[in-house]
Amino acid sequence: MPPFDVAEGDPFGPHNLPYGVFSPIGSVERRVGVRLGDHVLDAGAAAQALGSPYTSLLARPSLGPLLAAGRTAWSDVRRALTAWVTVPAHRETIEPLLLPLSEVTLHLPFEVADYVDFYASENHSRNVGRIFRPDAADSLTPNWKHLPIGYHGRAGTVVVSGTDVVRPQGQRKAPTDPAPVFGPSVRLDIEAEVGFVVGVPSKMGRPVPLSAFRDHVFGLCLLNDWSARDIQAWEYVPLGPFLGKSFATSVSAWVTPLDALEEARVTPPERTHPLLPYLEDAHEEPSGYDLRISVAINGHVVSEPPFSTMYWTAAQQLAHMTVNGASLRTGDLYGSGTVSGPAERERGSLLELTWNGRDPLELPDGKRTFLEDGDVVTLTAWAPGPNGTRVGLGEVTGRVVPGS
Numbered sequence: 001m002p003p004f005d006v007a008e009g010d011p012f013g014p015h016n017l018p019y020g021v022f023s024p025i026g027s028v029e030r031r032v033g034v035r036l037g038d039h040v041l042d043a044g045a046a047a048q049a050l051g052s053p054y055t056s057l058l059a060r061p062s063l064g065p066l067l068a069a070g071r072t073a074w075s076d077v078r079r080a081l082t083a084w085v086t087v088p089a090h091r092e093t094i095e096p097l098l099l100p101l102s103e104v105t106l107h108l109p110f111e112v113a114d115y116v117d118f119y120a121s122e123n124h125s126r127n128v129g130r131i132f133r134p135d136a137a138d139s140l141t142p143n144w145k146h147l148p149i150g151y152h153g154r155a156g157t158v159v160v161s162g163t164d165v166v167r168p169q170g171q172r173k174a175p176t177d178p179a180p181v182f183g184p185s186v187r188l189d190i191e192a193e194v195g196f197v198v199g200v201p202s203k204m205g206r207p208v209p210l211s212a213f214r215d216h217v218f219g220l221c222l223l224n225d226w227s228a229r230d231i232q233a234w235e236y237v238p239l240g241p242f243l244g245k246s247f248a249t250s251v252s253a254w255v256t257p258l259d260a261l262e263e264a265r266v267t268p269p270e271r272t273h274p275l276l277p278y279l280e281d282a283h284e285e286p287s288g289y290d291l292r293i294s295v296a297i298n299g300h301v302v303s304e305p306p307f308s309t310m311y312w313t314a315a316q317q318l319a320h321m322t323v324n325g326a327s328l329r330t331g332d333l334y335g336s337g338t339v340s341g342p343a344e345r346e347r348g349s350l351l352e353l354t355w356n357g358r359d360p361l362e363l364p365d366g367k368r369t370f371l372e373d374g375d376v377v378t379l380t381a382w383a384p385g386p387n388g389t390r391v392g393l394g395e396v397t398g399r400v401v402p403g404s
Contacts, residue, residue: 004085004095006037011392013037014086015385017078018254018394019063019219022104030061030107035254035394036085039098046084049093054080063110063255067199067218068330074199074218078259106253108160110197113331115153115249116321117193117225117241119144120312122269124340127352145273148312148320150334153225154246158333160253161396166403167373168247170231184403185228185244187357188371191338192295192305192348192379195223196314197255198332205325210284213315214258216328220314221252222293222379222396223335229351229370251333254394261391264290264383266308278323279316287315291393293339293381295348297371300363305339305348307381373402 006013012035022033022040033040044059052058054077057066066077084090119125122140129139143149159165167188173180199218202208208216225245232244268281268288281287291307317334338348347353350370354360357369371377377400381393 004091004098009389010037011382011385011390013389014082015389016256016260016391017081017085018256018260019043019066019109020254020394021062021107021109022099023107024099025103025105032058032060032063032066033104034081035101036098038101040101040104041081041085041094042097042099043081045097046094049097050084050090052080064330067110067197068201070200071215074257075259078257106160106162108158108251109253109255110331112155112158112333113198113329114333115155115158116150116332116334117153117245118148118150118312118317118335118337120148120310120317120337121340121348122311123309123342123346124338124348124352127340127347131351131356146276147279148317150317150321150337151240153241153249155333157246158249158251161250161394161398162253163248163250163398164401165226165248165250165398166401168228168231168243169403170228170243171234172230173234174230180234185231186370187229188400189227189229189350190295190371190377191225191227192293192303193223193225193335193337193339194289194291194307195221195251195333195335196318197221198328198334199330200328201330202322202328204327206327207278207325208318208322208328209278210281210287210315210319213287213318217258217314217318219255219257220261220289220393221255222381222393223252224250224377224379224396224398225335225338226250226398227349248398249335250396250398252394252396256391256393260385261289261383263385264391266290268313269309269311278319281313281316284315287313289314289383291381291383293348293379296378296380297361297363297368298365298376299378302361302363303345303347303353305346306341307336307339309341310336310339371400373400375400
């Protein structure tokens with residue numbers, strides 16, 4: 001089938017058009033691309049060929065200039081791209097600029113400025129509480145229903161899908177061990193998440209309200225926040241995650257613009273506690289998203305977490321992370337936290353799926369409690385689109401390799 005003619009029902013049809021950065025095989029030149037089916041459109045070359053006023057945003061080696069351009073430009077560029085790949089008059093110009101995905105290398109699509117990770121799923125948080133605090137009267141911590149809990153991660157170790165993940169080393173100490181030992185993590189885990197990409201920066205000292213979420217956030221992508229549970233357990237008291245999280249965070253090569261997800265917007269779960277005014281979203285537009293995620297290990301699906309169950313929304317997370325006056329930068333990335341639903345096969349981490357190793361997963365290639373060297377973890381997802389279509393999110397995959 002010619003690249004201009006995407007098959008009906010393709011989740012990467014013209015209703016989607018996620019952005020990425022690619023280079024043709026054999027070239028080191030990076031270009032902004034837009035995915036259409038199993039091809040990528042050289043967006044900068046298309047803009048130049050058609051004399052577009054958006055050439056200065058698209059003929060770049062990164063999404064940074066487009067991210068910084070703001071909501072009006074995002075909408076204008078999306079309308080133009082949709083016309084370029086659907087209007088027959090553009091076919092002769094555009095078709096030669098559509099390259100098969102098999103003939104390009106995909107790169108991290110934007111420079112990550114800062115990275116923040118949240119803890120926004122009530123199902124996940126309750127599971128973790130039951131695992132580690134089984135005798136507590138409430139499996140949630142006292143602050144959980146009052147604010148989105150988060151921590152600052154490491155931007156420099158955010159990597160694009162397909163990058164191998166080296167098993168981290170560090171200190172670990174089991175409760176029965178007399179002293180800590182040093183070595184490779186033996187409880188390597190995943191966290192199935194959604195990442196939100198900030199475009200427009202904010203000024204230091206000026207919080208971003210809920211109503212400004214779509215003015216600052218360009219789009220979203222799948223995210224796997226790899227976790228060394230044994231290293232984390234020993235180090236996290238009293239300051240929280242550090243080396244157990246900072247060794248790698250994988251993101252998709254494709255950023256789906258929020259404008260492609262209008263049909264997927266949903267109201268978040270009912271709030272059970274009164275919220276402070278800066279987090280109160282009862283009178284705001286729905287800011288939850290109906291994303292259907294699948295988690296596979298070595299090609300075998302082990303979980304299907306539903307993002308629609310997330311208690312705290314991306315808009316609330318943005319409001320909270322700036323309420324103290326912290327500023328946003330173009331390229332800031334923040335993760336939703338592990339996505340878990342109420343059912344056992346909807347849990348987004350091996351910690352939960354195996355109940356901290358107590359109940360191993362039965363895979364075609366053997367049992368798993370935590371990840372082994374050579375394991376390949378792949379996250380995929382889709383969301384409802386216009387007229388019964390599906391909007392595909394770019395996959396996130398990573399293979400665990402031993403350290404040197």
